[in-house]
Amino acid sequence: MRISTMLNYASDFKSSVAEIQELEQAGLDLVWVPEAYSFDAPSAMGYLAAKTERVTIASGILPVYTRTPTLLAMTAAGIDSLSDGRAMLGLGASGPQVMEGFHGVSYEAPVAHLRETIEICRKVWRREKVEFDGKHYQIPLSAERGTGLGKPLKLINHPVRNDIPICIASLGPASVKMTAELADAWLPVFFSAEAAAGIWGEALAEGTRKRSPDKAPLDIFAGGGVAIGDGLEHLRDRGRPQAALYIGGMGARSKNFYNDIFSQSGYPDAAKEIQDLYLAGKKEEAEAAIPAEYLAKNSLIGPEGFVKDSLYALREAGVTSLNIAFAGSTVEERVKQCETLRNLVDSL
Numbered sequence: 404m405r406i407s408t409m410l411n412y413a414s415d416f417k418s419s420v421a422e423i424q425e426l427e428q429a430g431l432d433l434v435w436v437p438e439a440y441s442f443d444a445p446s447a448m449g450y451l452a453a454k455t456e457r458v459t460i461a462s463g464i465l466p467v468y469t470r471t472p473t474l475l476a477m478t479a480a481g482i483d484s485l486s487d488g489r490a491m492l493g494l495g496a497s498g499p500q501v502m503e504g505f506h507g508v509s510y511e512a513p514v515a516h517l518r519e520t521i522e523i524c525r526k527v528w529r530r531e532k533v534e535f536d537g538k539h540y541q542i543p544l545s546a547e548r549g550t551g552l553g554k555p556l557k558l559i560n561h562p563v564r565n566d567i568p569i570c571i572a573s574l575g576p577a578s579v580k581m582t583a584e585l586a587d588a589w590l591p592v593f594f595s596a597e598a599a600a601g602i603w604g605e606a607l608a609e610g611t612r613k614r615s616p617d618k619a620p621l622d623i624f625a626g627g628g629v630a631i632g633d634g635l636e637h638l639r640d641r642g643r644p645q646a647a648l649y650i651g652g653m654g655a656r657s658k659n660f661y662n663d664i665f666s667q668s669g670y671p672d673a674a675k676e677i678q679d680l681y682l683a684g685k686k687e688e689a690e691a692a693i694p695a696e697y698l699a700k701n702s703l704i705g706p707e708g709f710v711k712d713s714l715y716a717l718r719e720a721g722v723t724s725l726n727i728a729f730a731g732s733t734v735e736e737r738v739k740q741c742e743t744l745r746n747l748v749d750s751l
Contacts, residue, residue: 404714404748405724406741407433407624409463410451412441420447420454422734427458429738430745435463435493435590435726440505445478452486461491463590464572468496468508472520472540476527480562488563493590494520495572498654514577515539521569521585528565532557570624574660576606583610583621590726592649592661594625595701596716598668607721625722627702630730631710631743638730639698643690646698650674651681651689670697704730707747714751 408431411419423434434451438444444462451460460482465475475492483490496502496513503510519537526533532555535542543553570588573579582589583606591603611621630638649661656678666674673694680689703710703725717725725748729737 404718404722404751405432405459406430406744406748407435407459407461407724407726408728409435409437409726410447412437412439412447416442416447416450420451422737423451423458424454425734425738426729426741427455429741431458431741433459433461433491433724435461437463438465440501445482448482448490449485452482452489455486455489457489459489459491460486461570462493464493464495464497464570466497466502466506467494467513467516467520468502468510469506472523473527473533473542475520476524477558479524479567480528480558480560483563483567484560491568491570491588492524493570493572495590496578498660499658500654512539514575514581517571517573517578518581518585524569525566527558528562528567530557530561530565568622570622574664576603579603579606580610583607584613585610586621587619588622588624588724590624593664593668593701594623594720594722595668596713596720596722597700599625599720602664602667620723622724623722624724624726625717625720626725626727628704628730629702629710629727629740629744630704631707631740631747633706635730636699636705639695639702639704641730642698642702642728643693644686646693647677647681647686647689650693651677651686656682665697668697670694673697703727703744710744711747711751714748718751 410423436444436447444465448460448462479490479492494517496517499510502508516539519540523533523535523540533542534555543555568587570590571582571586572590573582574591628639628642650665653659653661662674662678673692677689677692680692703713729740731737731740
């Protein structure tokens with residue numbers, strides 16, 4: 404199993420990159436660079452390419468609505484060149500609150516946008532002249548929609564790789580099915596080893612049946628918080644603020660994908676209560692309402708035996724790579740936890 408973690412995009416960026424450098428030495432394999440309504444991800448990815456030696460540098464994620472498919476392909480190819488072939492293009496749809504509220508673009512047909520974007524990106528990386536006639540993207544643009552002067556072009560540069568890995572952050576059945584069919588990797592949220600098959604099993608199976616036999620199996624990233632040792636169970640509570648934010652406040656009451664997944668994971672009453680509390684401004688009460696059982700089942704925090712059992716359960720549920728957050732209070736503690744996890748994973 405590879406080990407990945409998310410770059411902290413809300414704190415001092417250069418300090419966060421310095422920590423990734425130390426985690427790389429401790430066994431980290433991949434770093435996700437998020438883009439919410441923060442600084443852009445590609446700038447940080449280019450900086451990471453210069454400051455790291457081994458880790459894969461993945462956007463985690465770039466919303467498809469914010470850039471043209473060809474620009475997404477150009478960006479991934481540029482970072483792949485800077486990093487000597489260590490880039491991964493993480494794509495997703497984000498949600499209507501951010502897309503329409505911050506970017507001012509319509510949030511519509513996310514699965515179709517992702518599907519068309521994947522196809523166009525791969526054309527660009529193969530240095531084909533880009534000609535595409537989709538429902539949402541037409542390249543070159545037709546005379547009816549533009550000047551009629553556009554002509555098919557191919558990427559000037561020769562990419563380091565002509566098939567840069569694509570990871571999709573998807574949750575709904577249609578998008579997960581498309582992910583299993585076309586993507587190289589999948590980055591779900593709130594992945595529970597015991598509930599995953601019931602939530603996503605059918606969509607994954609259906610998409611896999613359509614997957615090209617030439618493609619490697621889908622790389623699935625999941626995990627949770629990490630702190631390995633006796634007497635550390637209280638650190639699970641550190642996951643409450645982020646869980647409450649996503650379950651309760653990430654999206655509108657009528658359209659919160661994260662709340663839906665949490666509910667389907669066996670917590671429908673808690674999902675409603677957390678959302679009601681969070682949207683009423685009672686954030687601390689929303690955090691307290693997250694079931695302790697959920698925090699335990701969806702983390703790698705506890706004695707070594709507990710963590711090892713959890714890793715086996717994740718692997719049995721189809722997880723091939725870990726996406727984790729180290730629970731230490733200092734850089735030194737987090738680096739130590741990375742070393743411990745690396746050794747534990749390698750012993751499985």
